Amino acid sequence: MSTVHTDIVTPAGKVFSGDVHMVIVRATSGEMGILPHHMPIVAPLDIAMVRLKYDDGEKVDFAAVHGGFIQVSPDHITILSEAAEMKEQIDIERAQKARSEAQQALSTLHESSEGYEEAMLKLKRSELRLKTATVDE
Amino acid sequence: MPSMRDIKEKIASTKQMQKITKAMQMVSAAKLNRAQTTAQSFEPYAAKLREMVAGIAASANNQGGRHPMLESRPVKKTAYLVMTADRGLAGAYNGNVLKYASELIQKNHRSKEEYTLIVTGKVGVHYFEKRGYPVAFSQTGVPDELSFDDASDLAKRTVAMFIDKKIDELYLVYNHFVNAISQKLLSTRLLPLTDISGEDSGGEKAIYEYEPDEDEVLEKLLPLYAEGQIYGALADAKAAEHAARVTAMRNASDNASEIIDNLTLSFNRARQAAITQEISEIVGGAAALE
Known part of the structure; x- marks a missing residue:
């Protein structure tokens, strides 16, 4: 190949x-x-x-x-x-922390409020990190 | 003439100071090393981005479709992004940038309506606020070990100002790191992006297909490019700051050794004078007894 x-x-x-x-x-x-x-x-x-x-x-x-x-x-x-x-480079602990922070932020924010998008992005990133770190080969 | 004890104290305190300046010199040298590595690892990213932007900007030109970030518009408001350090003790590093920026503004603008400032570093923020310059926003506490996340907030806000048409031009004013002993003041125009298409990489040029289309790719690529450039300039300024501090601290240490040498000389003189005086007193006393 x-x-x-x-x-x-x-x-x-x-x-x-x-x-x-x-x-x-x-x-x-x-x-x-x-x-x-x-x-x-x-x-x-x-x-x-x-x-x-x-x-x-x-x-x-x-x-x-x-x-x-x-x-x-x-x-x-x-x-x-x-x-x-x-x-191999992903810091799982940090990603987990970021995810819970983002979730917390999202629970207090409304879709239209400032910072919502940012928190959503943070959540997406941390979830991606966790998913990638735990993926099966 | 100062007494021996005074001189001794002075020597001790100068030695203490020299210890501190030497330590600061070494710390800055280590940080300079790291800052240089940061700047170097950024290079391939910057080069690749430039290549992509140049490629797409050229082809977008051909079709007449242009992105607002590529287009010069009548300048009503100019923004200067001035990069200073958070701390002093770096020789003329901060002073040079601030003086240069003020002169630039004085030369090009007549009223405060015509420009605005974006400042990084405490020294710069204090300077401009005290003198009543319009500061749009500022960032202090930029870490010595710069990562892209630290710069991205500042960069995004700056680029957003341009996209929202709050500013029509953006200049970066900072100390460029030339080598460990010299820095060069730079003022480069970042936005609008006008001079990127002229670059030819020399290699065979592939005609790229853009997914979903050119406009959409430009929409994402150009802010990324501008933000990358701001990050690059910040990293550059950081390296220059550490280099300036190394030089300043080395000079301070050298001066301290010179002062210590001089003080030691006068200390020895004072001691010798005291001994001589003692001897002559003894001799005088003995002569009086005979």
Whole structure:
């Protein structure tokens, strides 16, 4: 099977860099699975889990990607995000704390009130982190 | 002439001070190291973003569809994002930026209606508030180990001001880190984004498909780019701050050693004078007995 070089880049540096066979992301327009020699494309991403499938067809890496973009060129794929973590890097305790904080904030806020969106975003992020950290391979 | 005890006390207190300035120098050197690493790891992200923005801006131009962040509009209000430190003891670091910013404003604007300021760092906030400059908002307590989360709030608010048309232009005014001993004052125009499309990466240019369409991608990409640039400038200013502090503290330590040397010399002189006087007193006393 062929592979394509993939990077996950954040302001804090490269989170992932390697050759994979398939990258599965959730763009704002829907789920996408990208194989080598995909047509060049740029798409914004949702706050969602990214799956990186390796050549052997068995090993899969997971990353929590908090929005951003995917850029597919003929010879490489770049995922660009303000924040992204590989499964092993996620601080579960911190994510749990963030989730309960966000839930608490949401319970006191109305949909139209200030800070609601922010709390919702925080909840989404922490839930994604927890989901990615506990995902089964 | 000061007594031996006075000099001794002075030497002791100067030594204490030197210990502190040396410690501060070392702390800042360590922080400088980390700040440089932060700035370096940001580089690939910034480069990639620039490439994407340039690519899409070029193709958006072709179709005539333009995003408000790319477009220059008549300037009614200019915003300056001035980056200072939270603390002093960094030599001329803060003074330079503040002086430069005030001069820039004086040169380009006649009334307070024409500009507004966004300030980071306590020193800058105090300076501008005391002099009655219009400050839109400010952020103090930017941590030494900068992470993107710390900057994103400030960056988002700034970019939102531009999108809401509260400001028509945004300049970043800060100390750029050149190397460990020199900083350069910079004032760069970040918004509107006009000079990004000129860059050619040299490699083969792929024609990208945009999902769902170009406008939507631009809508998300441009704020991300502007925020990234602000974060990059903050990280740059942080590195410059630590570098300035290292230099200032090294100078202070050097000065302290010089003072200690001089004081030790006069202490020895005073001691020698006392001994000489004692001897001459003894000799004088013995002579009187004979």
